[in-house]
Amino acid sequence: MSQIIFFDSTLRDGSHALGHQLSAANIKEYCRQIDTVGLHTVIVGHGNGLGASSLQVGLSAIPDKEMLKTARKELKMTRLGAFLIPGFGTINDDINPAIEIGVDLFCVATHCTEADVTRQHIEYLRKKNKETYGVLMMYHMAPKERLVEEALKMQSYGAQGVILMDSAGASTPKMVSETVSYLVQNIGLKLGFHAHNNMGLAVANSLIAIQSGALIVDGTLRGFGAGAGNCQLEVLIGLLSKMGISTGLDLYKMMDVSDNIVSKIMKKPQEISSISLISGIAGVFSGFANHVKRAAKRFKVDPRDIFMELGKRKMVAGQEDFIIDVAMYLAGKKGSEKESYDIESLL
Amino acid sequence: MQKIKVGIIGTGNIGTDLLVKVQRSEFLECGIFCGRNPDSEGIRKAESMGVRTSCESIGAILRDQNSCEIVFDATSASVHRQNAPILKKLKKYAIDLTPSKIGKMCVPAINMKECLDVSNVNLITCGGQAAIPIISAIMKVHPDTEYIELVSSISSKSAGPGTRLNIDEFTQTTRDAIESFTGVKKAKAIIVLNPAEPPVLMHNTIYAKIKKPSLIKLKKEIGKMAKLIQKYVPGYKITLGPVLENDRVTTMIEVIGRGDYLPKYSGNLDIITCAAVNIAEEYAKRKLLLK
Numbered sequence: 001m002s003q004i005i006f007f008d009s010t011l012r013d014g015s016h017a018l019g020h021q022l023s024a025a026n027i028k029e030y031c032r033q034i035d036t037v038g039l040h041t042v043i044v045g046h047g048n049g050l051g052a053s054s055l056q057v058g059l060s061a062i063p064d065k066e067m068l069k070t071a072r073k074e075l076k077m078t079r080l081g082a083f084l085i086p087g088f089g090t091i092n093d094d095i096n097p098a099i100e101i102g103v104d105l106f107c108v109a110t111h112c113t114e115a116d117v118t119r120q121h122i123e124y125l126r127k128k129n130k131e132t133y134g135v136l137m138m139y140h141m142a143p144k145e146r147l148v149e150e151a152l153k154m155q156s157y158g159a160q161g162v163i164l165m166d167s168a169g170a171s172t173p174k175m176v177s178e179t180v181s182y183l184v185q186n187i188g189l190k191l192g193f194h195a196h197n198n199m200g201l202a203v204a205n206s207l208i209a210i211q212s213g214a215l216i217v218d219g220t221l222r223g224f225g226a227g228a229g230n231c232q233l234e235v236l237i238g239l240l241s242k243m244g245i246s247t248g249l250d251l252y253k254m255m256d257v258s259d260n261i262v263s264k265i266m267k268k269p270q271e272i273s274s275i276s277l278i279s280g281i282a283g284v285f286s287g288f289a290n291h292v293k294r295a296a297k298r299f300k301v302d303p304r305d306i307f308m309e310l311g312k313r314k315m316v317a318g319q320e321d322f323i324i325d326v327a328m329y330l331a332g333k334k335g336s337e338k339e340s341y342d343i344e345s346l347l
Numbered sequence: 348m349q350k351i352k353v354g355i356i357g358t359g360n361i362g363t364d365l366l367v368k369v370q371r372s373e374f375l376e377c378g379i380f381c382g383r384n385p386d387s388e389g390i391r392k393a394e395s396m397g398v399r400t401s402c403e404s405i406g407a408i409l410r411d412q413n414s415c416e417i418v419f420d421a422t423s424a425s426v427h428r429q430n431a432p433i434l435k436k437l438k439k440y441a442i443d444l445t446p447s448k449i450g451k452m453c454v455p456a457i458n459m460k461e462c463l464d465v466s467n468v469n470l471i472t473c474g475g476q477a478a479i480p481i482i483s484a485i486m487k488v489h490p491d492t493e494y495i496e497l498v499s500s501i502s503s504k505s506a507g508p509g510t511r512l513n514i515d516e517f518t519q520t521t522r523d524a525i526e527s528f529t530g531v532k533k534a535k536a537i538i539v540l541n542p543a544e545p546p547v548l549m550h551n552t553i554y555a556k557i558k559k560p561s562l563i564k565l566k567k568e569i570g571k572m573a574k575l576i577q578k579y580v581p582g583y584k585i586t587l588g589p590v591l592e593n594d595r596v597t598t599m600i601e602v603i604g605r606g607d608y609l610p611k612y613s614g615n616l617d618i619i620t621c622a623a624v625n626i627a628e629e630y631a632k633r634k635l636l637l638k
Contacts, residue, residue, distance in 0.1 A: 054535055055496045055554040055595055087538040090519045113542045114503060116511045141542070298592070314543040321498055321552040321599070324592075 004210060004247060005040035006233060007107075007163075007192070007218040009225070010262060011071070012083055016047035016226030016287050018267065021061040024070045026265045031074035033257045034221075038249045041105050043081035044071040047226060047287060049109065050082055050098060051089025056320055057287070064094065068101045079104040079131070086110060086117045091124055099128055107163065109135035111316050112142045115150035119157045126158035133192065133216075134159035138316060140170040140283055144182040151187045161190035163218055166205065169198025169228055169276070170283040176208045184213030192216025195231040197223055198280025200272060202231040207239060221254060222262040226287040228276035234258050278304045282311030291320045295327035305330055350376040351631035354408050354439070356430065357421030358382030358389030358400075360507040360609055361444050364616045365419050366393055367607035368624045374631040375624070379414040381407040382422075392608070405430050412437055416634065417627050420445060423509045424516045431467055440630055441467040442623050446513055446520035454528065455625045456480040456575045463630050471524045472517050473615040474499030474536060476622050477551045477583070477600055479528050480576055484568040485555050485589075485596070486529045494556040495531045497521065500539040502546030505613035514538060549614035551600040555589075560596045565589045569598060579625040580618050581605065 011030060015022050027044060034042060044067050046052045046060045053060035060067070071080055082103045084094060087110075095106070106125050108118045118134055125132040134154030139147060151162040164179065176193070183191050193209035193216070195202040206217050219231030234254040240247055263269075275289050284307050292310075296303035309326045353375050355362050362382065366389070369375045380393040381401040393400045399414070401407035404422075408414060418439045420427045424447040431449045434441040443450050450467030453459065457480060462468045470476065478497045486492055499521070510517065521536035541547050566589055576583045582603035589598045602614025609616060 054537060055494075055556075055593075056498045056537055056552070086514045087518055087540070090515050092515075092519055111540065111542055114511075114540050116508065117514045117540065119512060120515045294593075316539070316541055316543070319500055319539055319541065321500075321550075321597075324597075325587075325599075 003215060005216050006247070006249065007081065007216060008034065008039045008042045008220065008233065009194070009218055009230065010042075010220040012043040012045050013047060013220050013225035013230050014265065015045065015060070017224060017229070017270075018265070019290065020046055020053065020058040022067065022265070024062055024066055027067055027070045028074060030257065030261050030265070031071045033253075033261055035075050035078050036250065037078075037253050037257070039078050041079040041081040042071065042075060043083055043107065044068060045082055048085060048088060050084045050094035052085065065097055065101060068098055068103060072102045081105040081107060083107045083109060084121060086121055091121065095121065095124065099130065103130070105131040105133070107133045107135045108159075109137055109165070112136040112139045112147060112150060115153040118154060122154060122157040122159050132159055133161045133163055135163045135165055135194070137165040138167045138285065139164040139179065140166060140168065140175065141314065144179045147179065148183055148186045151183060151189065155187060155189050159189065161192055161216055162187065163192030163194055163216060165194040166196050167285050168283050169196030169202065169280040171195070171201065171205050173201065173205060173208050176205045177212045180209045180212035180214050190215045192218055194218035196225065196280075197228040197230060197270070197272060198276045202229070203235050203239065206231040206236050221258045222266065223270040224262055224266055225270070227279060227289050228272045229270035275303055275307070278307045282307045284310045284315060288320065288323060291323045295323045299327040299331040301327055301330040348373065349635060350374055351417060351634055352376055352378035352415045353417040353419060353627060354379045354381065354415030355419045355421060356381055356405055356408070357509070358384065358387045358393070359421065359509050360505065360613070360616055361509070361620060362419070362421035363389035363392055364608040364613075364620045365421060365444075365623060366396070366398065368620055369627075370396060370398070372624060372628060374628045374635065375417075379407050379411070381405070405433055408437065408439070409433065416440065417442065417630060419623055419627070421509075424513050435466055438466075442626055443467060443469045444619055444623055445509070446472050446516040448520050448523070452524055452528065453622070453626060454479050455579055455622050456572065457483060457528065459626065459629060462626060463633060468626060470619050470623055472521045473501070473549065473619045474517075474538060474551060475521045475524045476618045477549070477602055478553055479525060480572045481553055481569055481598060481600065482525055482529045482531065484572040485553070485565060486531060488561060488564045488568050489555075489557045490530075492531055492555050492557050493533070495525060495529070495534045496537070496554040497525060497535070498537045498539065498552040500541050500547065500550045501615040502549070502612050503540045503542040504546045505549070505609055505615055506540050546610070546612040548612050549602040549618065551602075553598045553600070555596040556594075557596055560589075560591060562589055562591060562596070565596065580621040582611075582614055582617060
């Protein structure tokens with residue numbers, strides 16, 4: 001199974017955990033050390049991709065271009081990757097400058113039922129001869145038949161592979177094996193899996209994805225990422241090696257980078273907080289966590305209730321503005337319940 | 348009373364919603380409803396309304412130049428790039444509902460009059476129509492506003508294939524229009540398609556970075572502007588704000604559709620089709636006065 005390739009999203013998904021405050025020094029040091037490990041691609045940038053630095057999802061400490069330029073200087077053996085969600089970034093403002101800087105590979109991502117919005121970007125990138133992958137986020141929200149339809153659209157635009165993103169870490173092992181094997185059977189493209197650790201299964205689910213036919217694993221060192229974090233790549237590589245599956249990656253070097261560099265970039269060790277767990281149960285994007293905590297405090301409601309309500313309303317990434325709406329709704333509801341209780345007690 | 352004939356190119360969600368609104372107008376009637384797909388739901392709807400249809404797209408107008416004086420283009424940015432010079436040659440008043448940015452950008456609440464004298468007006472995007480007037484109101488109170496950000500979320504179901512294929516122009520054009528209309532130094536537009544079921548209403552959030560915001564003055568100006576828009580988009584509503592949170596002034600807008608073609612959640616259709624019909628009616632009134 002040596003044909004498995006690894007995408008390293010440490011400097012992309014990890015951006016969420018830092019409130020998008022990755023510095024040029026962080027990127028420089030990380031890229032310099034990780035370059036010799038043997039990873040296929042290192043993806044760098046704002047957690048929501050190119051052009052996403054905003055009041056809505058958080059402002060980056062430094063511009064996209066500076067992040068990419070810094071990484072470009074250090075990466076000699078590993079491809080430099082960028083992530084883009086149509087609706088946030090555009091071809092003119094974001095893709096063209098990224099190509100100019102020398103980005104080798106692009107992941108064009110959208111909610112799992114909206115693949116047709118990636119058409120312009122994937123077709124454009126393929127015309128420019130860039131390695132391009134489609135990403136279906138929040139894959140747990142759509143049945144597998146629908147995911148095949150969406151993946152086939154991306155294939156028709158020229159995508160060289162499709163990555164399923166378990167954005168909310170909402171997958172059970174059975175969901176992963178059933179979905180991945182069904183997609184592998186029904187599309188002619190490399191399939192990838194990007195796990196989140198909300199239910200403590202990111203490494204396990206990535207392994208199951210591989211056993212079900214996935215050929216791309218997208219994870220991060222030390223599990224550094226939004227919410228509960230991601231598939232901890234060095235752990236997965238260790239596990240695979242113990243199982244006799246060679247990956248060609250330098251495990252000791254990965255451990256060194258994880259211990260000496262990533263641990264210092266992180267504000268705190270990656271853990272599964274109750275908020276992350278509830279977001280996994282509710283099936284809500286884990287990047288919402290900080291916004292939910294703030295709204296809960298401001299409107300004096302239980303953040304877990306906000307998550308469950310967001311799940312009920314099927315909110316998708318990019319809709320952070322609805323969190324206030326939900327918090328206010330819950331605050332109001334709480335008020336009215338109290339009122340009716342008062343009336344009842346009078347009766 | 349005499350009516351001015353309009354042509355509609357594009358039989359998707361936007362074109363069909365326009366058709367229903369045109370047929371209700373005192374001043375307009377649809378002379379030709381044309382697209383490329385003979386099986387489209389829009390064509391069937393037009394036929395059931397007794398409107399002349401064609402599958403030759405702009406070819407139908409070329410063939411029968413008397414079929415209309417005003418042409419709504421509800422195709423896509425790239426198709427409008429081809430249609431625009433043809434319509435100009437035919438001396439039609441073109442109202443472009445794609446994000447092509449070819450004609451003069453028009454937001455009825457702001458610059459309707461000057462748009463009646465040109466040959467091609469562009470309706471920007473639904474997000475632009477919803478937010479630019481409010482941003483103008485913000486800029487009137489605080490010309491020193493440093494940054495504006497617009498997040499438009501529309502239900503997946505209301506975004507047809509044309510809108511989806513144009514998402515890049517949609518994002519870019521909305522941003523460019525905010526900057527050029529309101530004069531704000533820096534703006535950003537974010538578009539989100541929400542697949543939630545039941546479909547969510549069209550929702551717009553405007554964030555403004557202002558050093559010392561006067562919420563009372565802002566509220567007054569924003570309220571005034573909202574009333575102006577409600578004259579041609581009845582379902583337009585400020586749902587939150589302006590409020591100050593996290594050092595930013597936040598205002599939220601919801602647009603409930605009239606449910607003419609797609610159900611009420613599709614306020615994103617109404618905000619742009621109401622604006623288009625409003626412009627066409629003003630243009631028609633002028634023509635009728637001259638006749």
